[in-house]
Amino acid sequence: MPAHAPTPNPLDHERTHLAHSRAALRAMREDVQALDIKDVTANWVNAAVLQRQIDDRIKALADLSHTPLFFGRLDYLHAPGADLAEGAGGERFYIGRRHVHDADGDPMVIDWRAPVSQPFYRASKKDPLDVSLRRRFGYTGGELTAYEDEHLMDATETARTSKLLQAEIERPRVGPMRDIVATIQPEQDEIVRSGLSGSVCVQGGPGTGKTAVGLHRVAYLLYAHRDRLARTGTLVIGPNKSFLHYIEQVLPALGELEVKQATVDDLVASTGVEVRGTDPAEAAVIKGDARMAEVLRRAVWSHVTTPSEPLVVVRGSRRWRVPAYELATIVEELRDRDIRYGAAREALPQRIAHTVLVRMEQAGEAPDDRVQDAVARNTAVKAAVKAIWPPVDPAKLVLRLLNEPAFLATHAEGILTDDEQKAILAPKPARSVKAAKWSAADAVLIDETNDLVARTPSLGHVVLDEAQDLSPMQYRAVGRRCTTGSATVLGDLAQGTTPWATASWAEALRHLGKGDAVVEELTAGFRVPREVIAYASKLLPSISPGLAPVESVRETPGSLDVRAASTPAELDAAVVAACEESLAHEGSIGLIAADARIPVLAKALEAAGLAHLDPGEETTATSRLTLVPASLAKGLEYDYVVLDEPTAVVDGEPDERTGLRRLYVALTRAVSGLTIVHASPLPPQLAL
Numbered sequence: 093m094p095a096h097a098p099t100p101n102p103l104d105h106e107r108t109h110l111a112h113s114r115a116a117l118r119a120m121r122e123d124v125q126a127l128d129i130k131d132v133t134a135n136w137v138n139a140a141v142l143q144r145q146i147d148d149r150i151k152a153l154a155d156l157s158h159t160p161l162f163f164g165r166l167d168y169l170h171a172p173g174a175d176l177a178e179g180a181g182g183e184r185f186y187i188g189r190r191h192v193h194d195a196d197g198d199p200m201v202i203d204w205r206a207p208v209s210q211p212f213y214r215a216s217k218k219d220p221l222d223v224s225l226r227r228r229f230g231y232t233g234g235e236l237t238a239y240e241d242e243h244l245m246d247a248t249e250t251a252r253t254s255k256l257l258q259a260e261i262e263r264p265r266v267g268p269m270r271d272i273v274a275t276i277q278p279e280q281d282e283i284v285r286s287g288l289s290g291s292v293c294v295q296g297g298p299g300t301g302k303t304a305v306g307l308h309r310v311a312y313l314l315y316a317h318r319d320r321l322a323r324t325g326t327l328v329i330g331p332n333k334s335f336l337h338y339i340e341q342v343l344p345a346l347g348e349l350e351v352k353q354a355t356v357d358d359l360v361a362s363t364g365v366e367v368r369g370t371d372p373a374e375a376a377v378i379k380g381d382a383r384m385a386e387v388l389r390r391a392v393w394s395h396v397t398t399p400s401e402p403l404v405v406v407r408g409s410r411r412w413r414v415p416a417y418e419l420a421t422i423v424e425e426l427r428d429r430d431i432r433y434g435a436a437r438e439a440l441p442q443r444i445a446h447t448v449l450v451r452m453e454q455a456g457e458a459p460d461d462r463v464q465d466a467v468a469r470n471t472a473v474k475a476a477v478k479a480i481w482p483p484v485d486p487a488k489l490v491l492r493l494l495n496e497p498a499f500l501a502t503h504a505e506g507i508l509t510d511d512e513q514k515a516i517l518a519p520k521p522a523r524s525v526k527a528a529k530w531s532a533a534d535a536v537l538i539d540e541t542n543d544l545v546a547r548t549p550s551l552g553h554v555v556l557d558e559a560q561d562l563s564p565m566q567y568r569a570v571g572r573r574c575t576t577g578s579a580t581v582l583g584d585l586a587q588g589t590t591p592w593a594t595a596s597w598a599e600a601l602r603h604l605g606k607g608d609a610v611v612e613e614l615t616a617g618f619r620v621p622r623e624v625i626a627y628a629s630k631l632l633p634s635i636s637p638g639l640a641p642v643e644s645v646r647e648t649p650g651s652l653d654v655r656a657a658s659t660p661a662e663l664d665a666a667v668v669a670a671c672e673e674s675l676a677h678e679g680s681i682g683l684i685a686a687d688a689r690i691p692v693l694a695k696a697l698e699a700a701g702l703a704h705l706d707p708g709e710e711t712t713a714t715s716r717l718t719l720v721p722a723s724l725a726k727g728l729e730y731d732y733v734v735l736d737e738p739t740a741v742v743d744g745e746p747d748e749r750t751g752l753r754r755l756y757v758a759l760t761r762a763v764s765g766l767t768i769v770h771a772s773p774l775p776p777q778l779a780l
């Protein structure tokens with residue numbers, strides 16, 4: 093499409109292009125709807141698969157009235173690739189969520205993930221990347237109402253912060269998390285578009301866009317490596333169900349419907365045990381320690397015994413004898429090979445049969461493969477295999493370790509101290525796998541054991557969000573699900589609130605098996621206004637001394653309000669009043685409080701006639717107030733936050749540092765305003 097001369101009213105011109113693009117999208121959809129697959133395939137299975145693909149495509153081509161079809165425009169000085177094709181002039185591209193073409197196949201809108209779209213996110217005055225004009229579009233209720241230009245090659249034009257970007261970030265939040273495809277920042281884009289083969293770890297303070305970046309990276313990778321990832325699969329791992337519910341619409345909005353989501357607990361649920369118990373912190377820390385992997389490895393492999401008896405296989409009138417030392421050699425060879433316990437066990441009968449076959453050949457017989465198979469299935473061989481290399485049931489093995497002090501002592505010798513062993517032994521012995529009160533950490537141990545017995549299948553790419561909270565054993569559980577794929581690890585060391593939270597990314601990545609991942613840092617904050625993040629950052633020296641505070645991109649005067657109630661009795665009323673005031677604004681409101689305060693506050697809200705939601709329930713235009721236990725606030729955000737009694741949030745945790753970290757999370761959930769209401773004195777760090 094040739095570059096046009098400037099028209100008198102650019103907005104009209106752009107609206108025309110929008111109308112034409114929409115018509116083109118409609119035509120694309122109609123084309124797919126008109127497809128008749130009756131003659132293409134007679135096989136009903138193929139037909140069903142094809143029909144599903146067509147239905148998905150029709151869904152993906154829907155024109156959603158509130159999702160702008162394009163959000164940007166790039167005018168190149170030369171047509172991309174002009175250096176290869178002489179004589180090509182400038183070219184104009186509209187950038188949107190999906191590719192749209194006209195009846196001739198010429199592009200009307202280019203997918204944001206295509207290489208020609210990249211300068212929309214990366215070009216700068218310093219490095220214009222051949223772009224003479226970058227235009228951003230503003231929409232109101234689906235109508236194109238504004239645009240903003242940057243002439244990247246005009247040295248006289250002064251750089252301004254984008255009002256459209258500011259408006260996009262401050263657009264009131266109701267409903268689930270949304271995509272940021274129109275406003276991805278250059279440092280975020282570098283992460284989004286980094287290659288599939290390498291793993292990336294992103295350290296970033298609250299609201300720096302880690303989750304957003306991780307999700308857009310998945311969308312990008314699916315675009316760039318669609319076939320490979322369709323085969324191997326992609327997975328997003330988040331801390332809990334309400335968080336996953338909050339983010340679940342982002343990828344579908346970007347046209348990606350196939351990405352799975354799970355918590356770490358969901359992953360290890362494949363072990364089949366029901367998690368009904370909890371561990372004291374001390375036991376959970378030890379069970380989550382990477383040393384447990386070695387204890388389990390030893391315990392599994394301890395089942396293999398060195399054969400001391402010869403094996404005699406009777407076939408017809410002949411007896412074939414394999415002496416014990418030869419069996420021992422086979423066993424040693426299998427042990428030394430880097431294969432799983434179960435795979436080696438399956439290989440053993442064939443190995444023995446092979447030895448028998450060699451003997452037969454030496455005796456002048458000419459046995460074929462069928463004879464080898466028959467020998468492998470021979471009762472004596474089966475019995476020998478069972479004795480030498482018995483099957484291991486992972487749940488039963490972990491049950492024994494946690495219930496039989498002597499069994500644990502044998503395998504934990506030199507790895508866990510006596511006290512550590514005592515700490516993880518079940519207080520009340522459980523009789524069976526079914527009867528045991530398994531904890532979440534136990535399920536991870538079983539999952540590790542499963543993998544020692546049979547290799548866990550690997551996905552193509554895994555995004556791990558809020559990664560700082562995982563134990564080493566949990567990292568291993570995630571890592572074995574992407575051994576042949578790559579990972580995007582997202583987190584903030586200052587927000588680690590589990591007793592086993594990681595102290596360094598290098599260590600976490602090692603446990604994950606991705607020690608070579610690049611660690612990137614995001615420091616620009618998009619969520620929290622400057623005043624609020626500065627206040628919360630006062631906690632940083634106490635909770636994560638090495639970390640730099642987030643630099644908010646947003647100045648919102650009056651965004652922080654700290655109110656003291658004179659008595660505890662007044663506190664509830666003051667909190668309710670603060671919620672009522674917040675509800676006068678547009679957007680979502682989160683009342684965050686120590687978990688123990690939730691029932692009291694729920695009653696107070698009810699008494700005041702204020703209906704509230706639980707985290708994970710969707711906010712709507714009429715139901716905008718969510719009552720959030722501090723333990724579930726991580727990763728979530730609200731336009732206005734009322735924070736109840738900070739000291740209670742701190743005191744709700746087993747130690748002060750964890751308490752202050754929990755408070756840091758709670759203080760950093762607000763997009764437009766934070767009101768803190770307290771009756772007890774604030775933690776001294778905040779008073780500084």
Ligand SMILES: Nc1ncnc2c1ncn2[C@@H]1O[C@H](COP(=O)(O)OP(=O)(O)OP(=O)(O)O)[C@@H](O)[C@H]1O
Nearest residue numbers: 272275276277298299300301302303304618619727
């Ligand atoms: N480039 C951007 N343009 C517009 N909004 C953005 C951008 N980057 C991030 N945001 C917005 O900032 C908010 C915070 O992003 P996100 O939840 O991804 O941050 P986070 O780093 O994961 O935060 P936390 O550590 O609290 O989990 C979201 O509303 C997100 O949409």
